Amino acid sequence: DAKTTQPTSMDCAEGRAANLPCNHSTISGNEYVYWYRQIHSQGPQYIIHGLKNNETNEMASLIITEDRKSSTLILPHATLRDTAVYYCIVRVEGSSNTGKLIFGQGTTLQVKP
Amino acid sequence: DADVTQTPRNRITKTGKRIMLECSQTKGHDRMYWYRQDPGLGLRLIYYSFDVKDINKGEISDGYSVSRQAQAKFSLSLESAIPNQTALYFCATSQGGRGRGVYNEQFFGPGTRLTVL
Numbered sequence: 001d002a003k004t005t006q007p008t009s010m011d012c013a014e015g016r017a018a019n020l021p022c023n024h025s026t027i028s029g030n031e032y033v034y035w036y037r038q039i040h041s042q043g044p045q046y047i048i049h050g051l052k053n054n055e056t057n058e059m060a061s062l063i064i065t066e067d068r069k070s071s072t073l074i075l076p077h078a079t080l081r082d083t084a085v086y087y088c089i090v091r092v093e094g095s096s097n098t099g100k101l102i103f104g105q106g107t108t109l110q111v112k113p
Numbered sequence: 114d115a116d117v118t119q120t121p122r123n124r125i126t127k128t129g130k131r132i133m134l135e136c137s138q139t140k141g142h143d144r145m146y147w148y149r150q151d152p153g154l155g156l157r158l159i160y161y162s163f164d165v166k167d168i169n170k171g172e173i174s175d176g177y178s179v180s181r182q183a184q185a186k187f188s189l190s191l192e193s194a195i196p197n198q199t200a201l202y203f204c205a206t207s208q209g210g211r212g213r214g215v216y217n218e219q220f221f222g223p224g225t226r227l228t229v230l
Contacts (some may be wrong), residue, residue, distance in 0.1 A: 034218075043117075043203050043221025044156065087155065100146075100171065101219060103155030 004088045009108040012082075018075040020107050022088030025069040032091055033064060034101070035073045037084040044087065044103075047073065078111045085109075116140045117222040119204050125228045132191040134225050136204030145187040146205040146219065147171075147179060149198075156203060162187055194229040201226050 005023040012018040024033065034049040048055055048062045050071070055062045061074040075082055087106040117138045126132050136145065143164050148156040148171075158171030160179040168179055176198060180188045191198055205219040 041201060041224065041226075043205070043224055044219075045221070046218045049218070100158055100161060101156075103148075103157070105153075105155050 004090060004104055006086075006088050006104065006107045008105070009110065011110050011112055012075075012078045014080060014111055014113050015077055018078040018082065018109055018111070020073040020075075020086050020088075020109060021070065022073070023070045024088070024090050027068050027090050033062065033068075033071050034089045034091060035060070035062065036087045036089065036101075036103075037082075038087070038106070039081075039084040047086075078109075080111050080113065083109060083111045117204060117206055117220055119202075119222040119225050121225060122223065123226045125230065126194055127230050128195055130194050130229075132194050132227065134189045134191075134202055134204075134227070136187045136189070136222055138185050138204075138206045138220075140206055140208075140220060141184075142206040142208050142220070143184065144207045145181065146207075147177075147187065147189045148203045148205065149173065149200040150203065150224075151200050159189065159202075191227075191229075194227075196229045199227060199229045 032049050032051050035047040036044040037047055038044045048057055048060050050062045050064055062071060064071045085106040085108050087103050089101055120135045146161045147159040149159055150156045157173050159173055159177050160171050162168050162181045165181050165184060168181060178190045202225045204222040207219045
């Protein structure tokens with residue numbers, strides 16, 4: 001599985017968009033990009049995933065570059081409750097996939113009033 | 114009610130004691146996982162199970178064992194607890210089978226904080 005690189009920490013003003021980058025330069029063609037977050041020692045929570053196209057759901061948007069070597073998670077209007085550690089994970093799909101997630105250290109997002 | 118529950122939520126024990134952490138789910142998922150998290154670090158996979166008869170070791174299985182008693186229950190045991198097993202333990206579930214992205218949307222329990230003195 002491709003490794004990911006994320007900034008250790010970021011700040012964002014409440015109400016503003018939070019843009020969290022992730023580098024996955026060794027990603028292969030059949031690997032998806034997943035984002036999870038963990039709010040202060042709670043269980044991680046799935047946010048969004050994508051392969052090639054940009055994706056949007058009720059929580060966030062995922063922008064994947066054309067070469068797929070990097071992506072950005074966008075929280076459009078960050079609130080204090082979005083303060084959390086955000087994990088970017090790449091995983092292969094298909095019959096050989098075990099479903100295991102490999103968590104790095106993630107980005108600690110601090111949303112400030 | 115929570116879809117994935119873990120018991121106990123907190124436990125303090127002594128070195129050498131046998132400990133069992135339990136996980137139950139009502140999501141009807143085939144796959145279940147046990148992770149541990151140490152302070153300031155991401156989660157690491159201990160064991161995972163695709164169904165009742167399928168148990169697999171993860172990255173850090175030494176010192177741990179598991180039991181999949183039923184589709185909905187997956188227990189983690191520390192046969193002889195040691196202090197470096199002090200950590201936050203998470204159980205997770207996911208849907209089995211094919212489909213876009215279904216493997217990796219995992220649903221996590223609230224965690225068990227274990228302290229080994």
